[in-house]
Amino acid sequence: MNSIVMDPPEAVAAAAGTPRAKPRRRWLKRLGYVALALAGLALISHFVWVGSGDNQWKLAREHDGIKVYTRKAPGAALLQVRGETRLKSRLAPMVDLLENVSNCSDAYCYDAAVIDRVPSVPNHFASYVTYKFKMPGLAPRQYVLFVQHAQDPVSKEMTLSLTAAPNRVPRDPCCVRVTHLNNFWTFVPHADGALDVSLTQDTDLGGLPYPMANLGLIESTDLFMKMLPELMAKDKFRNVQVDGVLEATQGNP
Template identity: 30%
Template sequence: MQAQITPTMVEPVIPAARKAGPSRLRRYLKNTVLGLTFLITLSFIANWLWTMSGSNQWELKIDEGGTQVYTLKAPGATMLKIRAVMQTKEFTLSNHLAPLLDTSIQEDCAKWVPSCLSYKILQQWDPKTQSNVTMWTLGMPGPFSPREILLQGQLTQDPTTKVLTLENIAVPNKIAPNDCCVRLSHVHNVWRYTPIGDGNIKVEFVNDMDMSGAFPKFLLNLGAPGEIHKMLTIDNPKLLRQEKYRNARLAFIDEGLAK
């Protein structure tokens, strides 16, 4: 008598590759999680080491075309301070400061700052206090939110040396925040113009700001020195050559040795 074989008595043959599938997937997921954890940990360590590093000394990064650009890394800071220095006799003190009073920049601010979405003068220039309040809105590459830079500009001039100093300091609480943007809380940028005789003026710019929020700040640290060098040597002189600036004579500025 032949033995009867029922379907339940036959064990299906499963290819080895199919048997190993779930196990291989689990190993892949485990290795992926471990790899990501390692990269995140490494990123935090690198960021911490960078933040804690710094000589707190100015170091020369660019010296081209008569313009020097220096960077300073302070321990505890994530952003570099940048200082640029040049000399020029093409413009007077009034020429350099004329854009400060130019309300038309509100119509096309991208000429001055390529990423500018809007520029608003919240408090007009006051000759008595030598100050104003402005707000720049800068576009950021996705997925980062636009940045608002709310600034109080303060101008001073040394009566003896005629050195002219314009400080732009963040005043983030001057008006209510906007949901559209991240408002910068730390900005202290300084323009200094020093007459040095024979019509020459030493121009110095110090950039000290933090973009706030989630943003790859290392990209700014890499690119900012070159951008500031270009601003002083190419972009700003081109804009200042406009007739409305070249013909400016500001009564509250003593041209001093730059005459």
């Protein structure tokens, strides 16, 4: 009688072409194709986004008297963002909030200092300042800025600009130094106590993917507009005076 010799399981699997391994390889290959397709789609989307834009302001959101606009320039990945609102406030408290480094904590920063005050003509102001901000989930950011304001002595309208001056002082290992920032505030005071406020942000925080950075610019601009009425109602700002700043009801200098 002939005996039947059974091959061990390993030999059977090898003879059958390792059926357990083949499905695994097929799935890995499919995942590779999917990853390549997604990478290609992301690359195409990037070039489409960067090449898009008409450099026109468009309303992104509106609520509670606040309007937020965005502007996309062809060739740029980051948006410019502008927020507008009207509140009850004198002009001096708003200027003090933005130029007095002792108000740092009111703007969510944890360290601020004046580096240098720059002589300026009447109705103007200029200084170099540095601010450090905690960024949730990110390394802290440090802003070194040239701050200046100019006021029309007749209309009392004021523009306050902030421009990055990243090489004004040595880099601090504590933080990521913001190298691109060109923001400005516009204030239009009215005799009835109303103040029209506009903030335009052209900022690159550095180290953030631009979809996240663009969303952050929109949200931060909206947040600034929401915060202002509550800040201006604080006792520390209610009666503050700023040298050289004229209110709507004051005469010309």
